[in-house]
Amino acid sequence: MINEEDIAREKKRWEKETLSRRPYKENAKALLTGVDVDVDVLYTPDDIKDIDYNKDIGFPGEYPFTRGVYPSMYRGRLWTMRQYAGFDTPEESNKRYKYLIEQGNMGLSVAFDLPTQMGYDSDNEDIEEEVGRVGVAISTLKDMEVLFDGIPLDKVTTSFTINGIAAIILAMYVAIGDRSGIPREKIGGTIQNDILKEYAARGTYLYPPKPSLRLVTDAIEYCMNEVPRFNPISISGGHYRSGGASLIQEASFTLSNAIAYVESVLERGIDIDRFAPRLSFLFVNHCNLFEEVAKYRAARRIWARIMKERFKAKDQKSMMFRVYSAGCGDVLTHAEPENNIIRLTLMTLAGVLGGVQSYFTPAYDEAYEIPTEKTALLGLRTQQIIAYESGVTNTVDPLGGSYYIEHLTNRIEDEITKYMKHLEEKGNMVDLVEQGYIQSEMARIAFEKTKKKMSGEEVVVGVNKFESSGKKEKIQIHQPDLEVLEKRRNDVKQVKQDRDNEKVQQCLKDLKSAAEGTENLMPYLLETVKAYGSVEEIVTTLKQVFGEFQEPSF
Amino acid sequence: MGKQSIRVLLAKPGLDGHDRGAKFLARALRDAGMEVIYTGLHQKIPQIVVSALQEDVDVVGLSILSGSYLRLTEKFFAECKKRGLSDPLVLVGGTIAEDDYPKLKEMGVDGIFGVETDIDDIIKFIREHVQLER
Numbered sequence: 001m002i003n004e005e006d007i008a009r010e011k012k013r014w015e016k017e018t019l020s021r022r023p024y025k026e027n028a029k030a031l032l033t034g035v036d037v038d039v040d041v042l043y044t045p046d047d048i049k050d051i052d053y054n055k056d057i058g059f060p061g062e063y064p065f066t067r068g069v070y071p072s073m074y075r076g077r078l079w080t081m082r083q084y085a086g087f088d089t090p091e092e093s094n095k096r097y098k099y100l101i102e103q104g105n106m107g108l109s110v111a112f113d114l115p116t117q118m119g120y121d122s123d124n125e126d127i128e129e130e131v132g133r134v135g136v137a138i139s140t141l142k143d144m145e146v147l148f149d150g151i152p153l154d155k156v157t158t159s160f161t162i163n164g165i166a167a168i169i170l171a172m173y174v175a176i177g178d179r180s181g182i183p184r185e186k187i188g189g190t191i192q193n194d195i196l197k198e199y200a201a202r203g204t205y206l207y208p209p210k211p212s213l214r215l216v217t218d219a220i221e222y223c224m225n226e227v228p229r230f231n232p233i234s235i236s237g238g239h240y241r242s243g244g245a246s247l248i249q250e251a252s253f254t255l256s257n258a259i260a261y262v263e264s265v266l267e268r269g270i271d272i273d274r275f276a277p278r279l280s281f282l283f284v285n286h287c288n289l290f291e292e293v294a295k296y297r298a299a300r301r302i303w304a305r306i307m308k309e310r311f312k313a314k315d316q317k318s319m320m321f322r323v324y325s326a327g328c329g330d331v332l333t334h335a336e337p338e339n340n341i342i343r344l345t346l347m348t349l350a351g352v353l354g355g356v357q358s359y360f361t362p363a364y365d366e367a368y369e370i371p372t373e374k375t376a377l378l379g380l381r382t383q384q385i386i387a388y389e390s391g392v393t394n395t396v397d398p399l400g401g402s403y404y405i406e407h408l409t410n411r412i413e414d415e416i417t418k419y420m421k422h423l424e425e426k427g428n429m430v431d432l433v434e435q436g437y438i439q440s441e442m443a444r445i446a447f448e449k450t451k452k453k454m455s456g457e458e459v460v461v462g463v464n465k466f467e468s469s470g471k472k473e474k475i476q477i478h479q480p481d482l483e484v485l486e487k488r489r490n491d492v493k494q495v496k497q498d499r500d501n502e503k504v505q506q507c508l509k510d511l512k513s514a515a516e517g518t519e520n521l522m523p524y525l526l527e528t529v530k531a532y533g534s535v536e537e538i539v540t541t542l543k544q545v546f547g548e549f550q551e552p553s554f
Numbered sequence: 555m556g557k558q559s560i561r562v563l564l565a566k567p568g569l570d571g572h573d574r575g576a577k578f579l580a581r582a583l584r585d586a587g588m589e590v591i592y593t594g595l596h597q598k599i600p601q602i603v604v605s606a607l608q609e610d611v612d613v614v615g616l617s618i619l620s621g622s623y624l625r626l627t628e629k630f631f632a633e634c635k636k637r638g639l640s641d642p643l644v645l646v647g648g649t650i651a652e653d654d655y656p657k658l659k660e661m662g663v664d665g666i667f668g669v670e671t672d673i674d675d676i677i678k679f680i681r682e683h684v685q686l687e688r
Contacts, residue, residue, distance in 0.1 A: 114569035114620060118596070126598070129625035130569050203571020203595045243574045334670050367669070368649075443577045450578050454673060463670065475668065477621040477651040551594035554577060 004049040011044050043403035051406060056301070060355075060396045062316075064304040066297050066409070067397040068355040069320040074393035079351075080358035081383045082107055082159065082324070083376060088132030088484050090146035097151055108158040110147075111135030117204040119165055119539030122488035123496075132484050135161075139492045140534045144172040145179075153177050154186040159234075164206040166193035167219045168538055171525040174227060178530075190231040190280070193219055196257040199433040199549070200442050201239040206539055209430045211546035215521065217264045222522035224275045231278050233261060234324060238284035242330045244446025247291060248412070251299050252419040253429075253438060254281060255306070260429040262311060272311045276318035280357075284328035285347040290408055292347075293399055296323065296354030298413035325356035332367045336462035337473055340364035341378065348382050352392055353399055359383060369476040436552030443554065492534070499532040507531050508541045515545040560684050562613040563642075565593040565602040567630065570620035575647060575669075579615065579676065586677045599626065603633045611642055612684045618648040624657060631662050643683050647671070 024041060040047070051057065058064060061071030070076060087093040097108050112135040115127040121139040122131050131137055138144055148158075153176065162169045170191050177187045195212040198205040205212060216233065223232035237245075237254030245253070258279065265275055283299070285292045303321035307313040327347040332340045341364045351359045361379035363371030371379075387393055399405045423432065432438050452458040459465045507528040514524045528538055562583055564576050573595055580592045591609050593602060606614050618626055623646055634640065646658055647667040655666050665679050 118569045120569075127569060129622040130620060133621060198571070201571075203573065243572075244578075443581070446574055447578055447581050474653065475649060475651045477623075477649065477654070479621075479624075554580060554592050554594070 004046045007044050008046040011042070011046060014042075043407050045403060047403055047407040048410075051410070057400065057406070063308065063319060065300040065320060067400050069300065069322055069357070071396075073355060073396040074352070074387070075396065078387050078393065079356055079383075080107060081380060081387075082109055082358045082360050083380060087136055088113070088481070089488065090136055090138065090143045093136045094147055094149055094151070097148075101151065101156065106156050108151075108156055110158060110160045110162075112160075112162055113137045114204075116535060117162065117164060119206050119535055121492050121534045121536040122485075123492040124536060128485060129480065131480065131488055133478070133480055137488055138169070138172070138535065139488075140495045140532045141172050141175055141529045142491070142495045142532060144169075144176055148176055153180065154182045158189040160189065160191045163192050163195055163198050163202070164204045164212075165535055165539065166191040166195075167215045167522060168525055168529065168535055170219055170223070170227075170230070170232070171522060171529045175526060175530050184227045185229065187227050188229040190234055191219065192236060192282075193233045194236045194257065194282075196260060196429055196433060197236050197239055197253065200253070200438040201243040201245070205549050207543060207546035208549045209434050211515075211542075213260070213264055213430055216261060217268070218520045218522050220261070220265055220275055220278075221268060221270065221520055223278065224270070226522075228278075231280055232275075233278075234280050234282050235261065236282035238282050238326060238328070240442060241284050241286075242328055243442060244330070244449055245442045246445050246449070247286070247295055248415045248419055249442060249445060250283060251295055251302075251412075251416045252423065253442075254283070255299065255302060255416070256420050256423050256429050258303070259306065259310075263428075266311070272307070272313045273315040273318050276307060276311070276313055277315060277320070279322075281321060281323040282325070283323055283356075284326050285350040285354075286328055286331050287343050287346040287350075289346060289350045289353065290399075290405060291412070292350035293354045294405055294408040294412045296325075296351075296356065297397075297400075297405070297409040298416060299323070300355075301409075302413060302416060322357045324358045324360075325351040325354070326360040327362050329362060329366060332362070332364065333460060333463050334367045334475070335472055336468060337365055337367065339462050340367070341382075344379065345382050345386075348386055349390075349392070352383075352386055353397075355397060365473070368473050370478045434552075436554070439552065439554070495532055496534065503531045504528070504533045504537070507533050508537060511538065512541050512545060515542055560588045560613065560680060561609060561611040562588050562590045562615060562680070563593065563602070563606050563609055563611040564590060564615045564617065565597055565605070566595045566617050567597050567599055567602060567626045568618060568620055568622050569596060570618065570622075571595055572619040572648075573617075575619070576615075576617040579617075579647070579673070582673045583677065583680075588680070599629045599633045600637075602630065603637050603639055606642060607637060607639055613643045613645065613680055615645040615647060618646065618650075621649060623648065623650055624654060627658055627661055627663060643680065645676070645679075647676075 057066045060068035060073055087096055113132050114130045114134060116138050120127045122137045160169050177184060193216055195205060195216050220232040223230045235254055235258045237250035240253050241250040300321040304319040307319040313319055327344045331343055344361050344364060348361050361382045363375035363379050365371055365375045392398060426432060426437060453460055456464040511524040511528055514521055564580050566573060566576055576592060580590045583590045593605060627646060643664045644662060645665045646663050650666055650668050658666055667676055
C-alpha cells in the first residue's frame with residue numbers, strides 16, 4: 001500500500017539529503033506550453049494522490065476516454081497513415097489517385113490551390129499566378145468529374161482540406177456520386193469545414209463569421225440526413241499552433257470552436273447524438289513528447305465531460321475525441337534540414353503515444369522545397385518503423401500511470417479549462433473572431449515565442465544553438481507551368497460555354513433568395529453545381545447576400 | 555521633413571493566409587520606434603499601392619509565402635509606375651528561392667529577407683537605407 005504522506009515526507013528528506021548534493025537547473029519551465037508551467041525535478045505518487053482512477057482515468061473505450069477512444073487501440077487496428085499532397089490539374093491528380101489505389105491505399109486526400117480555396121475560378125486573370133500552385137484547381141463539377149474519373153466512391157474515402165467553399169465541394173462530391181448511381185449512404189469522406197479557425201489562422205475565409213457558421217451548420221445537418229458516412233467537419237487546432245499559438249491555445253480554441261459548432265446545430269432542434277459522433281478533430285505536435293501526450297489525454301477527458309455534462313449526450317460515440325494529428329511545420333528548420341528527420345520522429349512518437357486516430361508525417365525538406373518522392377516516403381517510413389519496430393503499439397496508453405504524465409495531464413487539463421472559461425467570459429467564439437480578439441491573443445503568444453527563439457531562450461538546435469557554419473540548402477520554389485494555366489483557362493471557359501447558361505442563372509437566383517432566408521443551402525448548392533455553375537459564381541452570389549469579412553486592424 | 559519616425563506599410567498581396575511573419579514584423583518594427591500600417595490578408599496590388607501613396611510611407615514590405623513572389627512583385631512595380639509611386643524602400647519577405655534574388659533586385663526590390671531572418675537585420679537595413687535617402 002502506498003501512503004502518500006510518507007512519500008511526501010520522504011521526498012522532502014531526499015531533496016535535503018541527496019538532491020542537494022548535486023547542482024541542478026532550478027527553474028525548468030514547460031516552455032512550449034506558452035504558459036509558465038513549472039516542472040518539478042521529480043514526481044512521486046504524492047503528485048497524483050487526488051486522482052480517482054476509475055473516475056478520472058478509467059479504461060480505454062470508456063468514458064472519460066483518458067486512455068484512448070477505442071478499447072484495444074493499436075492492438076486492434078493501427079492508426080491511419082495519411083499522407084497529404086496536391087497536384088496542379090484534375091487530370092494529374094486523378095492519375096496519382098489511381099496509382100495509390102493500385103497500391104492498396106483506400107484513403108485519398110485532396111489539397112486545393114489557393115484560388116479554389118478562396119472562391120476564384122481558374123479563368124480569373126487576377127489570380128493567375130496562383131493557379132495550380134499548392135494543389136488541384138477545381139472550378140466546376142466538370143473538374144471534379146475528371147478528378148474522380150474511374151474511382152469507386154463507395155470503396156474509397158476522400159479527405160478534402162477545404163474550408164471557405166467546403167459546402168460547395170461537398171455538393172460536388174455528392175453530385176458525382178449521384179451521377180455514377182452510388183447510393184448516398186455509401187459515400188464516405190471528410191471536409192475540413194472548420195471556418196472559425198480560418199479567421200485567426202490559415203486565412204481562407206470568404207464571408208463574415210456568422211453566415212460562414214450557417215454554411216458549416218448546413219453541411220453538418222445535410223450530411224446527417226443525406227450522407228451519414230461523411231464527416232462534415234474536422235475541428236482544427238493545428239493551424240493555430242503552426243501560426244505560433246501555444247499548446248494550451250491550440251486545445252482551448254479548438255474545443256471552444258467545437259462548442260460553437262455544436263450549439264449552432266442544437267439551435268436547429270437537432271438531437272446531440274444524431275450528429276456529434278461524426279465530429280472529429282485535428283491537432284499538431286511539437287517535439288516535447290510528454291506535453292503532447294498529456295495534451296491528447298487531457299483533450300479526450302475534457303471533450304467527453306463537455307459532451308456528457310454540458311450537452312447531455314447519451315451515445316458514447318458522441319463523447320469520443322477522435323483526432324487526426326500531424327507533425328508541425330513550424331518546428332522544421334531550413335538550417336541543417338536532416339535534423340528535421342529526428343524532430344519528425346519525436347513528433348510522430350508523441351502522436352502515437354498520445355493515442356491519435358490518424359497521422360501525417362511531413363517531409364523533412366518541406367521548409368525549402370516541394371518534397372521529393374524519396375523525402376515524402378521517409379515520412380511514411382517513420383510511422384511504419386514506430387508502428388512495427390518500436391513496440392510502443394503493444395499496449396494501450398503505455399505512459400498512463402507515470403507520475404509525471406498523470407500530473408501533467410491534470411495540469412494541462414486545468415490550464416485548458418481555465419483558458420476556455422476566460423474565452424467564454426469574453427464572448428462566444430463567433431463574436432471573438434469578428435472583433436479580432438482570438439487573432440490578437442494568438443499574435444501575442446506568437447510574438448513572445450518568436451522572440452524566445454531569436455534570443456535563444458527557446459533552443460533550436462542548429463539554428464540558435466550548436467550552429468554549424470555549413471551552408472544552407474537552397475530554397476526551391478515550384479514555378480507554375482504556363483501550359484497548365486492555359487489549359488485550365490481553356491477548360492473552364494469551355495465548360496461555361498457548353499452548359500445551359502439560363503439554367504445556371506436560375507440556380508444562382510434561387511440560391512440567392514434561399515441565402516436571404518434561413519433554409520439549408522445544401523440542396524441549392526447541389527442544383528447549381530449539377531448545372532455546372534462555378535465556384536466563383538456561387539461565392540460571388542453568396543457574397544452579395546452575406547458580405548465580405550474585413551480583418552480587424554492589427 | 556517634419557516626420558518623426560519611419561513609416562512602413564506591411565502588405566500581404568495575393569491569396570496566401572500566412573500572416574505570422576508579417577504580424578511579428580509589424581510588432582517588432584513598432585517596438586523599434588517605427589510607424590507600421592499592416593494591410594491584412596488578401597490584398598490586391600492596386601490597393602497596396604494606393605495605401606502606400608495615401609499613407610506616405612518610407613518603406614513597403616511585401617510578405618509572400620505562396621511562392622508567387624515574382625509575378626506579384628512584377629505587378630507591384632508596374633502599378634507603382636502607373637500611379638506614380640517611386641520613392642519607398644521596397645522589401646520582399648517570405649519563402650523566396652535564392653536563385654530568384656537577382657530577378658527581384660532587377661525589378662527594383664531593395665532588400666530580400668527569407669525565412670529565419672534575424673529581425674535586427676531588417677531593422678538595421680531599414681534604418682540605414684531610409685536615412686540615406688532623406
